[in-house]
């Protein structure tokens with residue numbers, strides 16, 4: 001089981017650059033070995049970091065397959081829609097990627113949309129095994145949630161559905177679709193990026209907490225993969241241990 005490797009960077013820009021460098025290097029390696037790079041992306045600050053750095057990357061975009069670690073169940077024209085953030089911040093600059101990004105369908109009932117979404121993932125990972133993403137780019141909210149997996153929510157224990165609907169998200173909007181831990185912890189690489197003093201307490205709890213009743217972000221431990229954290233100095237300011245630059 002992976003132990004987190006934590007990198008502390010001077011600034012938010014450095015976090016964004018390091019995150020994008022890791023993603024691009026994993027993309028090159030995956031494309032070289034199996035001809036395809038499968039990534040899950042998150043909303044919130046992770047979307048901002050990726051949209052800053054990825055558009056200038058030199059890569060074979062047609063070999064990418066981009067899914068969402070979680071998505072808000074809102075129409076595409078809603079400001080909360082994560083797909084639209086990527087459409088405006090990445091696809092508008094990298095049109096070659098547009099055909100390889102898989103949004104959820106917010107026009108059908110939530111449970112159906114979750115099932116349909118798993119069907120889209122199955123186009124890349126056929127059969128009934130647990131999908132193995134090359135990289136999952138994750139964010140963490142100030143309550144320790146990641147994807148749409150919230151503290152003490154029953155979905156933390158979900159071990160059958162690989163993609164789950166959630167209708168009672170404590171953070172608005174209430175309707176969401178999320179990957180669950182069987183998929184998250186089967187990834188080759190899970191990478192978090194968190195910045196700002198507002199995240200310092202929760203970063204300390206997640207990375208240095210006792211392990212009793214772990215927060216969702218602390219439950220990200222790929223069994224045969226790695227966990228990497230990129231933090232800026234403000235988000236890392238309450239950590240007691242030393243970490244890499």
Ligand SMILES: O=C1O[C@H](COP(=O)(O)O)[C@@H](O)[C@H](O)[C@H]1O
Pocket residue numbers: 042043044045046070071072138139140141142145146147148171
């Ligand atoms: O609601 C969400 O929040 C988390 C964390 O966002 P952040 O802006 O605090 O980093 C995000 O990872 C997730 O995709 C999103 O749905």
